[in-house]
Amino acid sequence: MKKERNNPIYDITPFTLLDYPDKAACILWFAGCNMRCGYCYNPDIVFGKGKKGTAEALSFLQSRKGLLDGVVMSGGECTLHKELIPLSQQAKALDMSIKIDTNGSRPKVLKALADQHTLDYVALDFKAPSHKFDLLTRSNLYKPFTESLEFLIASGIPFEVRTTVHSAQLQTADILNMSDFLTCKGYTGNYYLQHFTNNSKTIETLPDSVKKEFETDFSTDSIQVMIRESI
Template sequence: MLAKSISNITPFTLLDYPHKSACILWYAGCNMRCLYCYNPEIVLGKGTISFTEVISFLKTRIGLLNAVVFSGGECLIHKNILEHIELVKKMGFLVKIDTNGSSPKVLKKLLDASVIDYVALDYKALPNKFKTITKSNLFVEFEASFELLKASKIPYEIRTTYHSELCTNADLIEMQNYLNNKGYTGNFYVQNFSNGSETLSPLPRSVNLKKKDSASIKNSKIIIR
């Protein structure tokens, strides 16, 4: 509990857990190196906050916040994450996980223990572009995490970051087709890259998708955020 695995805490947000007030725990480190990542200091840096300090902070938020969001970096690569989440859950908070899907074994433990309430799963790309964008070979693990969430009873969302130099409209439709073929019936959230942000790799400006560019295929819909 004394290891400093958290890079930062966002003490209040109404945007990161649907219809709930929350704080965000930003875990340092990640097993992907996404070109458009706008948290290089979190991905490449080390934690500065221990979980003991997090618990002390959360005790002051009981009755004031509904939820705690575990994010990063990639929170599920931390060896004590199950313990951390269980402690937060016992404090009475709802728990949301932001994950790149690379740790399905950990995700399964969390689902089996019934200690998470909502998951945002990052869908980086299909296999033909996955390694280029993430600098990793973790698509199979992402797919396994997706299947676990589909089989679970907890609410979850699928989301991706759009940069026009890395992803085309045709790519998005192919990604949506993949979800549809897997039986996904929820929304497919697409977040436009924020031009001007510091990223892991230098990128040219992205041309944003507009709402008119969204599309529907059977039961799933692209929602541009």
């Protein structure tokens, strides 16, 4: 087999019951990211090079036809890769549903996936409120994130919003700000708060996080805030 010049995929998790709600799925981990969140658990993927090409990924998916319900496209940031759309189309042709894990920085890609009917579920990471976003993500991508959020709300595509909380970076007032922001935008789904897992390999060396922020009820009349222990 001819080796592909571009290998966008860092690794493949062949089976998961946790990462796609109510579906047996696999995970394709796309290398690289356009944010540098200090708490990120996947520095090897963020800074690493892809090891697998789309032909290898497709061969794997074909071998799981009829066995898996869906595919999770994750990373890193999967929407950075031009291969995402054709690979999603190929997975869809195998009767697999598509879930995208994204930081929301590429709204045009989400729209393109939706136009191709290859966007079945999205997990949208809400990194920080506007006044902390650039500092925590080492990027200036807050506006594209809001565009992605607005598109998903308007589209009717099922999605969830989630935030990883490190107590040295996000405090109770920040989370209340973020919950209010989602309400003002018209979001009515579940908002998941994920406590940072201490003693993890991360992009930055961080102090231990404490769970004091989770003592507050952040739910609103339209948003149910739910606590997850980790990603």
